[in-house]
Amino acid sequence: MGTNFHLPSTLEQFQQQFPTEETCIDFFFSTKWPSGFSCPHCGHSHAYITSTRRLPLYECLQCHHQTSLTAGTIMAGSRTSLHKWLTAIFLISRTEQGTNAVALSKIISVTYKTAWLILHKIRHAISTADQRTLLSGIVQVNSAVYGKPYNPYYRNHPQEHYLLAGSSLSIQGEPSYIKLKLVPKIHVKKSFFNAPRHWISPNNI
Template identity: 35%
Template sequence: MAQHFLLSAKARTLSLAAILRMTDDEAHAAFVAIRWAATGGEPACPRCGCLAVYAYAVRRIWKCKACEHQFSVTSGTIFANRKLPIRDYLAAIAIFVNAVKGLSALQLGRDLDVQYKTAFVLAHKLREAIGSSQADTTLSGHVEVDGAYFGGTVRQENRKEDRKDRRLAENQSGKRQVVVVMRERGGRTLPFVFRREDDAVPTIRERVASGTTIYADEAPGWDALHARYDTRRINHSIAFSDDGACTNQAESYFARLRRAELGQHHHISGKYLGAYAREMAWREDTRRRPNGTLHGLATAAALGHPISRVWAGYWQRRRA
């Protein structure tokens, strides 16, 4: 019997121990090589793009000869105004990508020996960076569509006679949201958060190209898709798959998201649900790649992402 790829040595190309043994100069050189990979590791001014820069002797910064802007390897990126050594960021990314079902901020904070707040913001910055690649993605070919509800649960009463049917709207908290996923067979995964499943139809029309074959379950919210797409439905009360019509890959995505919620985070706040959903989509799309490749992809995404307007100075002001 053939060995699964993730169990083979080829899937382990990243060593956390090797990262922790890096000197400051080696870690800085690794960041430089990843951030400016397009210019062969030659620093370019983040303000004007000029390659004519000179390095300072006493500090790891450069100055542009054209606009005289001073910058470091993390200037203008999601790690701007960093406080931790670069080696710690490389280690944090390694720990993050190795956690196949997500990583709690508490565990990341313990591994890095930093406050929970620091780990919480750092993890969300990584989620924002890796999720940004999904912004302009359009799916085509064969796409599975499905939804799963998260949050809004109400604690049951102690005594049986006091308990209520939590399936009824009047017995819910009103915070329940649905994650709707569009998953291209053999391709990308796009999740979005809505109040109800049928609210996702306009987004599906925007993100899924015409001529695509869509696979969905028997939920009535997907009836509107028949007008534009070749839509094939599967009734899960009868079968999980019928002549190629199934939503198994969408369900696989939700299995990973559920495991992250139940096994790692235990509770996901509604305003952050989209960030966690995009993280799990990235993990699903890259699940067959070596962890060294994942580390390079996540680091490049972070160094290629501008300063976060959500997480920069998060704890210094109140968030709604």
């Protein structure tokens, strides 16, 4: 279970690399315990494995604490398979177009309500992780506009949303971590409208 995985770049490659629930279980095990099982309660490295459940249950040989692959994650308590969860995570994190609940429900064969809940949990986890990560080193910040239609001479279109785009720069001057934050219109001053701005297409986010 210590296999090294290389995440694919297309959905077709993903489906070839993770064709079954078993391959996803191996991937999540290697991700959660890259050095082998470690009891979250006492740190012991050996466990009984109950494989009669939908997902394996691990019981520590030393303290008898029971845990699973999804314990402490956004997937905890979910009846949706790991394969469908991993597909959703892949579509959000690895594709330029992103996805929505309608498209996701068709791709992984779940109801719209389930797809919406999965997306909501993934996006919330991403947002929480992003809030904990601060830009550091040399930081560049610029104003930008998101939305359609874009008209550089019409400064306050109702479909335009104002952003601050910030980036940490590497020693070579290349962006190493980028953050985009919406700026509520009540906080936007007139000088913002007149300042040079970049327009960000919805297809580029």
